[in-house]
Amino acid sequence: MSLSHPRVSVPTQRPASTLLQLREVGRRFMLGETPIDALHAIRFDIHAGEFLAVWGPSGSGKSTLMNLIGLIDAPTTGEIYFDGHCTGDLSDDELTAFRGKNIGFIFQGFNLMPVLSALENVMLPLHIRGVGGREARTRATAALQDVGLAKFIHSRPDKLSGGQRQRVAIARALVVEPRLVIADEPTANLDSHNSLMIIDMMREMNRARGVTFVFTTHDPRLLAHVDRKVLLQDGCIERDESTP
C-alpha cells in the first residue's frame, strides 16, 4: 500500500440529507512492529436513501472502510458522524446499541447461526433489542416473506442454498428497520444468477423503504445497478461517481 498515492475525495451533491460523514478518516493496523495504513484521510459523505457500491481491487481498503462505516471498527485518525453526531464520543455499549438500532449487516459468508431456523435467525436482532417474542415473530415472518422465503421459515441454514441464506441475512439486516445497511461482498459466495438476484432485492428494498445501502463488490456487472459507485485504491478514494 503506497503512502504517496494521491488522495482524491469527491463530495457528491445530492438533495437528500447526509446520513454519514467521514472526515479525514484514517485506519492504521500494526502487523507485528510494522504499521500498515489501510485508509488515508478519507473524506466522504453518504446520503440517506443512497444505493452505493464501494469497489476496487483486493487490498484497496474496501472492507476496512465498510467496518468503519458500520461502526464495528474505530478510525485511527479522523471522525465519523452519523446523522451529525460524532460516533467517537460514544462508549462501546452506546455504540453497540446505536448499531443495533440503525445499522443492518449483510456478510459475505452469511454469518447465520447454524443452530437456529431462518425465522429465529431473523428474530435474533429483535431479541437483542428486547422486542417481545410475539412481535418479533410477526416482524421476522414478514421480513422473510419480503425476501421470498415464506416457505423456509423453519429451515435451518444448512438446508438452504447460498442464495436463500443470503436472503435470510438480508431479512435479518432489514427486520430492525435500520437506516443503513452494510453489505461486505454480499455476492462473493454466490453464482452470477443469485448475485444479480440479491443485488436486485437489495435495490428493491432501497427503493421501497428508502433504506440506505452500502456494499462492496469485485463484480463490475453489479455496478450497473447502483446509483453511486466509489472506487477505492490503496486506501484512498480514487473515483466517486454518481449514476444518472
Next chain:
Amino acid sequence: MNTLTLALRGLTRNHRRSIVTLLAIAFGFAAISLFAGYTHNIYSGLARQSIHGELLGHLTLSKRGMSTAGKLDPQRYLLTLDEVARIEAALQHEPQITLIAPRLAFSGLVTNGRASTIFIAEGISPQAMDRLQENMLTEQEARSGMYDRLAKKLDPARESGVALSAGLVELLHLHVGGEAILLVNTLSGQANAMDVTVDGSFNTGNAGTNDKFAFVPLALAQSLLDAEGRADRLTLLLEDVTQTEAIRDRLLAKLSAAGFDLEIATWQELSSFYRQVHGMFNMIFGFIFSIVLAVVLMSVANSVGMTVIERTREIGTLRAIGLKRSGVIRLFATETLLLTLLGCGVGFLLTVGVRYGINGSHIAYTPPNGANAVPLLVDMDYPRILLTMVLMLAVGMLAAFLPSFRSARQHIIDALGHV
C-alpha cells in the same frame, strides 16, 4: 426466543463435547452425593448408637468436677437422693425433656467361681434403659437383622438380674440364666460381693468394651457400692436432638439460678468416637469434594474455552448486530449454567439409581474397632446435595467467566475475520 433458548441451542452445536462435559459434571456430582449419603448414614448411625445404643441420652448432668476430680474421689461428687429429687422437680416442667434417668457407674471384678475378670458397669433402672434404647435402629437396620444383639435388657421384676456384654459372657463361660458374682469396692473402700443372675447378653458394638461391659439395675448398683439413693449423673432424653445445645444452655442457667453447681455435657462431647469419625469423614469428604470440583472446573473451562474459539465469528456477528459485551458473557454464562444444571440433574438421577442398587444389594462390612458387621447403606443427604449443586454452579460460572469475558472483549472485526 430468548437467551435461554439461544443458550440451549448453543449446547446442541457440538453435542459430543456438551455430553462429555455434562457427564463429567454428572459423575462428579454423583460421586460427591453418594459419599455424602454414605457419611450421613454413618453420622446418623453413630449418633443413634451413641444416644440410644450406648445409652448416653442427649444430655448428661452431673456435679461440677465429676468428670475430672470425681474420678479419684467419687463419693464427694455423687448426687444425693435429695439432690436428685430437687433436680427432677426443677426439670419436670421442661416440655422438651422426655426422660430423666439417674445413673451410677462403677467397676470391679466378676467371677464365675473359677475365674475372674474386670468389668465396667452402669447402674440404671430397667425402664429407663428401655426408653433410652427406643429409636436406636432405623426400619432398614432393624430389617437387616445385623443389630439384633445390640439391644440391652434388664428385667424389672428381678432385682439381681444383670446384662453382660457378649465377650464377658464368653470369657467366663457364663450363659443366660446362669449365676455370677460381682465384687466391688464400696464408696468407703470396703470390699463387697453379690450374687447376680445373667439375665441377658448384648454386643456393645465395640471390640474394646465387648468383653467388659455390664448393665445392672440402679438399686443393685447402689447396694453394691453402699450408696443408697445416690447417682453420679442424670441422663436426659430430649424430644428433638437438634435442640440439644440450646436446651443444655437453658437448663444450665435454670439450675444455676436454683442454686445447683452442675455441669451438663452433650452426647457429642461425651462420645469421642463420634467426634473422631465425624472429623475424619469430614476431612475425606472435603478432599474428595475438592478433587471433583477441580475436575469440574477444568472440564467446564475447557469446554467453554473450545466453544468460544469455535464460535468466534458468531460472537463477532452478534456484537455487530447489537449484542453488548455483557450480553456475550450472559449468553455463555447461561449456557454453562444450563450445562451444569443438566449435569447435576443427571448426577442426581445417577445418585438415586446407584443408591438404590447399593442399599438393595445387602453389602456388609466390619468397621474399624467394630465388634460386628454392619450393612453398607447410603442416605440421601439433601442439604449437602444442594450445597454440591450450588458449589458446582458457582465453579462452572467461574470456569466460564474468563473465556467468555475474553471473547466479549475481542474486537468485532477480529472476531468476524476469525477462521
